[in-house]
Every structure is written in structure tokens, then in C-alpha cells.
Amino acid sequence: TSSAEVKENRNIGNLEDHPIASTDRARGGTTSSKRKRPLEEGNNGHFCKLQLIWKKVSWSVTPKNALVQLHELKPGLQYKMVSQTGPVHAPVFAVAVEVNGLTFEGTGPTKKKAKMRAAELALKSFVQFPNACQAHFAMGNCISPSTDFTSDQADFPDTLFKEFEPSTHSEDFSVYNPVDNELLSTAYRHGRLLCHTLDLVGHAKPGRHRMAKAESEQNPVVLLNELRSGLRYVCLSETVEKQHIKSFVMAVRVDGRTFEGSGRSKKLAKGQAAQAALQALFNIRLPSHIPSRSKCHHLPQDFADSVYQMVAQKFQELTDNFTSMHARHKTLAGIVMTKGLDIRQAQVIVLSSGTKCINGEYINDQGLAVNDCHAEIVARRAFVHFLYSQLELHLSKRREDWERSIFVRLKEGGYRLRENILFHLYVSTSPCGDARLNSPYEITTDLNSSKHIVRKYRGHLRTKIESGEGTIPVRCHNAAQTWDGVLLGEQLITMSCTDKIARWNILGLQGALLSSFIEPMYLHSIIVGSLYHTGHLSRVMSHRIEDIGQLPASYRRNQLLLSGVSQADARQPGKSPGFSVNWIAGSAELEVLNASTGKRSCGGPSRLCKHMFFTRWARLHGKLSTRVPSHGEMPSVYSEAKLVAQTYQSVKQQLFKAFQRAGLGTWVKKPPEQDQFLLT
Secondary structure, three states: OOHHOOEEEOHHOOOOOOOOOOHHHHOOOOOOOOOOOOOOOOOOOHHHHHHHHHHOOOOHHHOOHHHHHHHHHHHOOOOOOOOEEOOOOOOOOEEEEEEOOOEEEEOOOOOHHHHHHHHHHHOOOOOOOHHHHHHHHOOOOOOOOOOOOOOOOOOOOOHHHHHOOOOOOOOOOOOOOOOOOOHHHHHHOOOEEEEEHHHHHHHOOOHHHHHHHHHHHHHHHHHHHHOOOOOEEEEEEEEHHHHOOOOOOOOEEOEEEEEEEEEEEEHHHHHHHHHHHHHHHHHHOOOOEEEEOOOOEEEEHHHHHHHHHHHHHHHHOOOOOOOHHOOOOOEEEEEEEEOEEEEEEEEEEEEOOOOOOOOOHOOOOOOOOEEOHHHHHHHHHHHHHHHHHHHHHHHOOHHHHHHHHHEEEOOOOOEEEOEEEEEEEEEEEOOHHHHHHHHOOOOOOOHHHHOOOOOOOOOOOOOOOHHHHEEOOOOOOOOOHHHHHOOOOOOOOEEOOHHHHHHHHHHOHHHHHHHHOOOOOOOOOEEEEOOOOOHHHHHOOOOHHHHOOOOOOOOOOOOEEOOOOOOOOOOOOOOOEEEEEEEEEEOOEEEEEEEOOOOEOOOOOOOOHHHHHHHHHHHHHHHHHOOOOHOOOOOOEHHHHHHOHHHHHHHHHHHHHHHHHHHOOOOOOHHHHHHOOOOO
16 A cells, blocks of 8 residues: 555544634634744744645655555564465565554565565554545455544554654645644644645645546556556457457466456456456456456365365375375376365365376277376266266165265256265366467566467367377368278377366266266366466366357356466476376275376276276166166167267267367367277
């Protein structure tokens, strides 16, 4: 808070003993009480007195920062370093100070700025402001609308007014009217800031002030600049959509955090970015502000940090305090189940690691190999395994089993998730593909060097590189791969994790087989450890396919809540391990897969392979067909079983066409032969 914001009392009635009559001021009269000594020898008494008074009550003449002001109010305060978080290149320091029995903690990119912020917060607790009720609301103080922050009942200490040097008059000091000396002395003793002295500085321009105030109330950029001056905005991207409509993404860095917004013009995009900062840092929401189509939905930071800590602690437990050889990983993922956002009832249900895909020579036509061993994908397959177990619990004959299941039966047949059960995906680094490639996860102070390049393939569908890391844009319109081509040496193409998560946001996590039994199940949030940028992650997960059209009942375009973590583990240098691990709630140990073959180290199939899922699906189909005859005869071929969920298949085609209409490429499918196996 700048010193110019300190309230100057405009209530004449607060000076009960010595009110100043406007007629007296107009006549230039005084009540003529005697002064004890002159303020300065050799000068006109009234002039020097008024000059000193103006200096004392108008802090804006000699602005002092929050540290100096707080020191004058409360000398001898001790500032303590609380913590240092964030990566090495962008640390966030926390400094605390105790004032009047209360602790105020400030954060910033440097210790000095954090200390300044703590002082500002401390000042906010007792310094008065113009429009006090609004100001305290903007600062996040929960106050009653009836609270009178304009009252002068609380006295300021004498140190507030000491050691001010007399100064030359301002340009606006055009009229000097003498004021009663005893009156001013009384005001000083009571620590009161007199609005009447403003009458000495000529006539203000209230019209212009009201216009500026109205503008700041409506314009988030102006309001943010008043709270944090000197901010600069950078254009992250400029794209041309259909019918030559431009879209801009602007970003601004405030208090060490990056906020962005998008719009049809840079001005609108800046407004979105400023509004995001105002809402996150100051809890200010402008009623006239129009939400952006690319609005980012944020998960509460403390909740996101708790999810991360639960996943990390579970992985530490399963790897013997990280001493196991299988603790080594480049990417770790996990899914946490909660009831609402109550972290006390949270449970880690799956864990996984991995960064590689199967080699083409090991592709399997019996569904015995896991094609994609990236951590996020393995976590999703482990989650499907968990869903099968929960359905089997519900079909148990024991009451205590089906009461523990997360599913409830629908009257019209099938099953849905119990109310208020949510799933949160944690992944230690941004998913491979466009989310990672185009995430400018830090905007440095030199914004000119950080201008984001508009890439030709921004938002494009991307595929993983066989036996390696990284992704490339889909290259061909013919998305079919052939079995013999792959066996003869053609690279096996797998879609990126970014694109697969975008697919889950439409189709759900359950897959085609389970869709014949249960309603679509969606993630509630994604928490990303590093290489993270909320705005871009939101666009590639949801906003690329906004024009997908009307979806059938129970399907939706899922709006994920997104968050980073306050302090993630350092990324592990070196080559990625050639294995992938997975764990599911209820199992005792990790399952370890060879990422190149998609099978266990002993050569056996994984519990997450297609054949295992088909076996469990067939078992469930047999039980349910006796209860629901409409399920019909059980298919014997895996590819035919996937077609049973006709609505799921039609939504999938609707999704692929939406990608094509948006000019983002064609979804690449695996050779159809790998799904044409019989249940054995």
C-alpha cells in the first residue's frame, strides 16, 4: 500500500471541540489562540505553521515505503525468514513479522520484496484508507458492511508525526489560509489526519477524480495497476481462427505468479489476465467483467499440494523409502479419490511411472502387451482395473461388500458413481505433447525476450516417438497403420498423453468395454508438478474442441480444475529407465513392466493388458446378463465387445471429426489386427 492511500479525514464533525466554520476560512480568520513558541524563527508564523502541517498530514509529498512507515509506527520489529519455495530460477521467499500480537507473512521473488509485502499487510491492519469499507474488502479483510473504518476513535502514536522536515510548497499550494493553532495542536495530540488542510491546496478536480475512480472500478487493468504499479504484459500467442478471426493470449507476472487471458484483441486479453490476477491475489471480482472463453479453472492450492504429498508419500512407502531400484523415474503419476474436496477422506487408489512406449516388433495380436507405458496412461489403465474391482464388489452377495463399492445401481439399468466422489490426477511433469511443448511456464522480468513464438503446429495433435521421448505433429491424413508394415520396420505410432487426456475429457476414463455397464467417469482435476502453465494446459485439454457439438446424455465436455504444486521434487537428470511400475489400491506390491515389450520382466502379461480386461468384462457380462436380458449375447472377439457401447463409439467419432474440423490433424489408430483376438 502506498503512503498516498492513507486516509485524510473529511468528517468535520470528528473535531468535536473545535469545528472549523467554512465562513471563517473564507474570511481568512482565526480563533487567535497563543502559540507556546514559533515554529521557525524569522518567518511568518502562519505560513511556516501551515507549511509544516501540510508536510505532516500529506504523506504523498515525501512518500515513504511500507517498511519505513511501519518502523515509525512500531520501531524495533523483527522480520523472520519463514520459507523458500519454487524452482531455483524462480524462488518464492516468505518473510513474517509480528505486530500487536498478530503475525503477517509476505511473499515475493526476493527477500526484500517479501519483507516489504509483510510490512504492507501489517499496515493494512490499522491504517485508514479512503473508501475504507471497499478498500478493506479489496484487501481480503472480512468485515461487516456496517463497520466504520472512517472513525478516528483509534489514536495514532506520536512517532507517526515525528521527524518530518519542512519542505517547499507544492505547485498546487496556491492559497494559504491561517488556521487556529490550538485546534491543530489538539488534532496532532489525537493523531488525526485533517482533510481541511486540503482546502489550503487550491481547488481539486473532483470530476476527473470521479471519472478515474469509475474507470478503475470497471477496468481490471487500471485497478491492478493501482494495486501493483509498473506491470508489463507480454503477448504469448496470436492465432488466426476460422473466418480470419484473430485470438490473442496476453500474460502478466504479479508477485511472482503468472496470469494470462485471451480475447479477440490484445486489450481484451490484457483485461482477462488482469482480472485473473485480481481474483487470485486480492479476491476482487469486477461485476462488469466478461469471462473469457478460455477461462482457466483453478484448484485450491492447499488441496493440490495435499494431493501431491499423498502420492509422493505412497510412492515412498512402496519403494522402501526410495531405496528400491524401481523408485527411479522421470515421470510419476497417481490418482487420488476424495469425497468432495475433503482431503481428510482422500485415498490414493493408483500409482504409476514411465516414459516409453512398446517397440513395434513386440506388438501383440492377443492383447497381452501394454502399448503405452507413459505414467499418465498406465495410471488410467490402473484406474480401469480399480473400476472393475469396484463393480465386482457391488455384485457381491455380501452386503458389506456392495456398500463399500463406489457405484450405485440405476433404475433404468447400469451403474453410476456415488454422489460427491471425485478423482484427481497428479503427474510430476506436464503431459507429453502440446501441453508440454507450448507451455511458457515462466515469464521473466525481461518480457521482450519471453515473447512466445506463434508455432505453426500450436494445439496440433501429436504422436510419440517409438523407443524414445518427445512428440511430433501427426503427419498424414491417412491415419491407418498396418500390421505387416509395423512388423517390417515402420514405426509404431502412439498418440501423445496431452491428446489422450483431451479424449478422456469427452469420453471419460472408463474406456469402451466398461461403457456398456457404467456412465462416463471424468477427472475432477489435474495437478502438475513441473513444466506447467495453467492457461495453455486448459486450452489443449478442453478448449481445442469447443465446437464438438451436442453430446448425448451423460457425456459432456469436462472442465478440469487445474493447479501446479508449491514445491515439487527436483527433476531427476539422466536417461529415463526402461521400466514402468504400477500399483492399485488393494494390491500389496508394485507391478514392474518392461516398457519396450509391454510385459512383465518375467515375460508374463500385465494385469493391465487388454486380454485381462476382456476376461473381467466377460465375467461381469455373464453376471449382468442374467439380471438384464437386454445385454444380449456376449461377443467372443475383443473388437466386437468394444462396439457394444454404441453411444461411446459415436461420441468417439464425433470427437475425431471435431479435431479435423479445427484443423488439428487426424487421430492415428493402431492396426486393427491387434484387437481381433478371441477370449481364451
